[in-house]
Amino acid sequence: xxxxxxxxxxxxxxxxxxxxxxxxxxxxxxxxxxxxxxxxxxxxxxxxxxxxxxxxxxxxxxxxxxxxxxxxxxxxxxxxxxxxxxxxxxxxxxxxxxxxxxxxxxxxxxxxxxxxxxxxxxxxxxxxxxxxxxxxxxxxxxxxxxxxxxxxxxxxxxxxxxxxxxxxxxxxxxxxxxxxxxxxxxxxxxxxxxxxxx
Amino acid sequence: xxxxxxxxxxxxxxxxxxxxxxxxxxxxxxxxxxxxxxxxxxxxxxxxxxxxxxxxxxxxxxxxxxxxxxxxxxxxxxxxxxxxxxxxxxxxxxxxxxxxxxxxxxxxxxxxxxxxxxxxxxxxxxxxxxxxxxxxxxxxxxxxxxxxxxxxxxxxxxxxxxxxxxxxxxxxxxxxxxxxxxxxxxxxxxxxxxxxxxxxxxxxxxxxxxxxxxxxxxxxxxxxxxxxxxxxxxxxxxxxxxxxxxxxxxxxxxxxxxxxxxxxxxxxxxxxxxxxxxxxxxxxxxxxxxxxxxxxxxxxxxxxxxxxxxxxxxxxxxxxxxxxxxxxxxxxxxxxxxxxxxxxxxxxxxxxxxxxxxxxxxxxxxxxxxxxxxxxxxxxxxxxxxxxxxxxxxxxxxxxxxxxxxxxxxxxxxxxxxxxxxxxxxxxxxxxxxxxxxxxxxxxxxxxxxxxxxxxxxxxxxxxxxxxxxxxxxxxxxxxxxxxxxxxxxxxxxxxxxxxxxxxxxxxxxxxxxxxxxxxxxxxxxxxxxxxxxxxxxxxxxxxxxxxxxxxxxxxxxxxxxxxxxxxxxxxxxxxxxxxxxxxxxxxxxxxxxxxxxxxxxxxxxxxxxxxxxxxxxxxxxxxxxxxxxxxxxxxxxxxxxxxxxxxxxxxxxxxxxxxxxxxxxxxxxxxxxxxxxxxxxxxxxxxxxxxxxxxxxxxxxxxxxxxxxxxxxxxxxxxxxxxxxxxxxxxxxxxxxxxxxxxxxxxxxxxxxxxxxxxxxx
Numbered sequence: 001x002x003x004x005x006x007x008x009x010x011x012x013x014x015x016x017x018x019x020x021x022x023x024x025x026x027x028x029x030x031x032x033x034x035x036x037x038x039x040x041x042x043x044x045x046x047x048x049x050x051x052x053x054x055x056x057x058x059x060x061x062x063x064x065x066x067x068x069x070x071x072x073x074x075x076x077x078x079x080x081x082x083x084x085x086x087x088x089x090x091x092x093x094x095x096x097x098x099x100x101x102x103x104x105x106x107x108x109x110x111x112x113x114x115x116x117x118x119x120x121x122x123x124x125x126x127x128x129x130x131x132x133x134x135x136x137x138x139x140x141x142x143x144x145x146x147x148x149x150x151x152x153x154x155x156x157x158x159x160x161x162x163x164x165x166x167x168x169x170x171x172x173x174x175x176x177x178x179x180x181x182x183x184x185x186x187x188x189x190x191x192x193x194x195x196x197x198x
Numbered sequence: 199x200x201x202x203x204x205x206x207x208x209x210x211x212x213x214x215x216x217x218x219x220x221x222x223x224x225x226x227x228x229x230x231x232x233x234x235x236x237x238x239x240x241x242x243x244x245x246x247x248x249x250x251x252x253x254x255x256x257x258x259x260x261x262x263x264x265x266x267x268x269x270x271x272x273x274x275x276x277x278x279x280x281x282x283x284x285x286x287x288x289x290x291x292x293x294x295x296x297x298x299x300x301x302x303x304x305x306x307x308x309x310x311x312x313x314x315x316x317x318x319x320x321x322x323x324x325x326x327x328x329x330x331x332x333x334x335x336x337x338x339x340x341x342x343x344x345x346x347x348x349x350x351x352x353x354x355x356x357x358x359x360x361x362x363x364x365x366x367x368x369x370x371x372x373x374x375x376x377x378x379x380x381x382x383x384x385x386x387x388x389x390x391x392x393x394x395x396x397x398x399x400x401x402x403x404x405x406x407x408x409x410x411x412x413x414x415x416x417x418x419x420x421x422x423x424x425x426x427x428x429x430x431x432x433x434x435x436x437x438x439x440x441x442x443x444x445x446x447x448x449x450x451x452x453x454x455x456x457x458x459x460x461x462x463x464x465x466x467x468x469x470x471x472x473x474x475x476x477x478x479x480x481x482x483x484x485x486x487x488x489x490x491x492x493x494x495x496x497x498x499x500x501x502x503x504x505x506x507x508x509x510x511x512x513x514x515x516x517x518x519x520x521x522x523x524x525x526x527x528x529x530x531x532x533x534x535x536x537x538x539x540x541x542x543x544x545x546x547x548x549x550x551x552x553x554x555x556x557x558x559x560x561x562x563x564x565x566x567x568x569x570x571x572x573x574x575x576x577x578x579x580x581x582x583x584x585x586x587x588x589x590x591x592x593x594x595x596x597x598x599x600x601x602x603x604x605x606x607x608x609x610x611x612x613x614x615x616x617x618x619x620x621x622x623x624x625x626x627x628x629x630x631x632x633x634x635x636x637x638x639x640x641x642x643x644x645x646x647x648x649x650x651x652x653x654x655x656x657x658x659x660x661x662x663x664x665x666x667x668x669x670x671x672x673x674x675x676x677x678x679x680x681x682x683x684x685x686x687x688x689x690x691x692x693x694x695x696x697x698x699x700x701x702x703x704x705x706x707x708x709x710x711x712x713x714x715x716x717x718x719x720x721x722x723x724x725x726x727x728x729x730x731x732x733x734x735x736x737x738x739x740x741x742x743x744x745x746x747x748x749x750x751x752x753x754x755x756x757x758x759x760x761x762x763x764x765x766x767x768x769x770x771x772x773x774x775x776x777x778x779x780x781x782x783x784x785x786x787x788x789x790x791x792x793x794x795x796x797x798x799x800x801x802x803x804x805x806x807x808x809x810x811x812x813x814x815x816x817x818x819x820x821x822x823x824x825x826x827x828x829x830x831x832x833x834x835x836x837x838x839x840x841x842x843x844x845x846x847x848x849x850x851x852x853x854x855x856x857x858x859x860x861x862x863x864x865x866x867x868x869x870x871x872x873x874x875x876x877x878x879x880x881x882x883x884x885x886x887x888x889x890x891x892x893x894x895x896x897x898x899x900x901x902x903x904x905x906x907x908x909x910x911x912x913x914x915x916x917x918x919x920x921x922x923x924x925x926x927x928x929x930x931x932x933x934x935x936x937x938x939x940x941x942x943x944x945x946x947x948x949x950x951x952x953x954x955x956x957x958x959x960x961x
Contacts (some may be wrong), residue, residue: 161482
């Protein structure tokens with residue numbers, strides 16, 4: 001654990017915004033492709049992808065927990081691969097395709113991984129859930145038929161304090177099934193809520 | 199094993215087919231999809247940090263780098279001069295801002311503490327708040343906090359309770375008086391210093407009991423402080439309107455508790471404060487307000503702008519309210535046949551700069567008939583943060599001491615540890631201790647267990663009784679025949695779903711046709727905080743009563759319409775039918791429409807609950823472990839849990855609680871410990887060094903439910919959120935002892951400790 005100048009552990013890590021120095025650095029035009037849409041932002045080079053997604057693009061589904069790559073809550077897809085967005089600078093993501101939890105559902109239909117999480121009751125408080133889902137999505141991008149060990153490994157970097165691991169792994173297996181099979185009509189939780197959440 | 203008719207072990211139906219599909223009239227006892235599932239898998243759920251208000255500023259804290267020091271001076275002038283800084287608060291500014299104390303109300307503890315130390319006063323742990331700054335950006339606020347100059351007179355710290363109680367140890371709370379010396383036990387004969395609380399209890403005559411015993415066992419157990427490690431950090435957004443109205447959006451287990459704490463701290467009427475409870479990302483007892491919300495409101499008041507404070511993960515470890523640690527000595531006298539005759543405990547709870555731990559020591563007695571029992575327990579101050587509640591507060595620590603020794607006694611007497619427990623367990627009305635233990639033993643194959651090299655089996659039980667608290671609810675039935683539950687319940691996980699099931703059951707409609715909404719404190723009827731396993735018991739009663747009230751109105755309207763008497767009607771499948779005449783019926787939708795033109799107007803049922811006693815329950819758990827003799831690494835081969843849930847509303851959600859609690863309890867035994875250096879600095883304030891389990895640690899576990907209903911719970915419900923954490927540490931310790939032949943009495947059982955045990959046995 002690093003220590004800042006006054007010797008207090010980790011005080012330099014702020015939960016809502018990047019670390020000091022405070023003086024505003026020069027702004028750069030950063031062009032990001034997020035969930036299929038192009039955005040041009042004026043950012044300081046020190047801005048992480050995570051802060052940019054949450055504060056500048058208002059994509060708050062990606063969660064900030066440790067801001068140092070320990071927990072996986074901020075996992076997003078970068079060119080289809082799972083990455084910790086707290087460890088990436090926005091400026092280095094130019095020209096790469098970024099997908100967040102908000103970009104997974106297509107045409108009002110949940111991604112198979114999201115459907116599997118609903119079916120398997122793979123979350124409790126839900127705070128780590130977007131990261132877990134993105135990690136498993138990345139796994140399915142890589143292989144259509146993951147092994148048990150693949151599934152377990154895919155989410156080892158995503159902490160779940162509610163202890164829902166059994167169901168998260170179950171959801172991983174179910175997601176692979178759902179992704180492989182043609183969609184079953186009328187299965188529960190398959191469409192996005194229209195209007196109020198229920 | 200046997201299970202009585204009223205307490206049948208059941209297995210939850212959690213396969214995909216049952217999800218969300220309800221087709222009968224019974225809506226309780228079904229594993230239905232969580233009501234919040236879609237918003238949580240799509241990233242739409244709104245947690246407190248997801249709120250960005252126009253003009254919002256950011257608050258950060260200036261913290262003490264010393265564990266124990268006296269404040270000589272605080273100079274905020276440089277910080278205040280910085281462009282972008284909108285508010286700086288310290289103890290010196292607070293008299294002007296009215297607030298001088300903050301209260302934290304939890305089910306286990308209640309405290310009044312200074313917001314900040316004043317000049318001449320002390321900081322008592324590393325990371326203690328000295329000042330707070332709000333600025334237009336986090337970076338500026340942080341830089342400003344760095345420019346606050348604080349001069350300290352550094353004092354010697356004390357971090358071990360066994361040192362803190364000694365004469366000559368640094369006195370942490372200067373007004374604390376030493377406690378009288380005890381006549382017996384591990385710290386007998388000396389006054390006890392740094393005492394922050396005491397608990398003494400005596401039943402029967404332990405001396406006589408020990409004399410009557412064939413064998414006497416005495417062991418000392420050490421449990422480290424553990425952090426609740428809720429994944430979502432402590433977060434608050436506050437805004438103060440020109441008319442004095444305070445709005446707070448926060449991560450809390452109880453927004454009414456947060457409101458009353460704020461009102462007491464700020465000395466303003468509760469009606470001037472509106473607390474919006476946001477979706478909560480885990481709390482486990484640690485989110486009842488006080489840690490950031492009061493400061494956030496004070497900054498917003500001073501800045502005249504909205505202010506957001508989000509804790510960093512390091513701040514979580516330095517200055518939140520982790521569980522207390524404990525050093526507990528237990529002496530037990532038994533007969534050769536395993537009958538426990540006397541038990542005595544001496545406990546020192548590590549409560550940091552605060553108090554709240556020793557009250558739980560009575561759990562050392564466990565669930566056994568013990569005629570002679572005595573305890574002397576103390577909260578002891580050390581230079582660490584004050585304690586807070588953590589899921590069944592104090593139970594995992596005290597249960598480890600009690601249950602680990604039960605296992606050692608069973609081993610020494612060559613009696614099976616399950617059998618020894620069954621022989622000594624209390625029995626009684628609404629209690630299913632024996633059935634619950636037998637159920638998990640059967641599921642795990644305990645009686646037929648075998649083990650390979652370096653493998654071991656462990657078992658323990660932990661008791662807990664849910665609390666109860668005041669709750670109100672409204673259930674309205676609309677003109678489409680669907681119902682809505684409205685209340686002030688903070689759904690920490692799965693309870694909104696259970697409430698929808700309860701309302702649906704009473705109204706004879708499908709669970710899918712009930713929506714649930716949580717009001718802020720201005721709009722919702724009062725509701726107790728979601729802690730102490732109170733929710734399904736208390737709100738369940740309120741919602742059931744409100745739904746029954748709505749059903750009465752439905753029947754009244756239907757009776758008029760069908761020209762029948764209320765007694766001849768039944769409500770099911772979304773309609774009211776005259777018994778024996780299925781042709782004579784009217785749908786809830788029709789009744790909802792009729793109600794708008796009726797004498798008594800729209801259908802709104804009201805239900806309130808205050809407090810009634812529940813019945814006690816146990817979680818019983820078994821672990822099968824394998825140790826690596828080269829590294830001391832422990833691997834779980836199997837984990838099994840059972841719990842008497844009273845009555846399961848949603849079996850899938852009950853399973854989730856049983857699994858989650860088991861994981862947290864086991865991991866406290868396997869890996870979790872907050873550590874402090876001799877100088878009082880925190881050694882592991884991050885998720886890399888404070889280990890919590892990953893998917894690799896708990897690949898599989900099995901649960902089995904027992905249902906022994908309680909009289910006062912809705913449909914027989916018992917509170918179940920907390921009990922499954924209680925036995926964990928003891929389960930793991932006995933599995934290791936079974937594998938190595940060595941009893942490790944200091945948790946967690948890290949590879950280093952396990953390796954040392956293996957080596958000590960070999961030599």
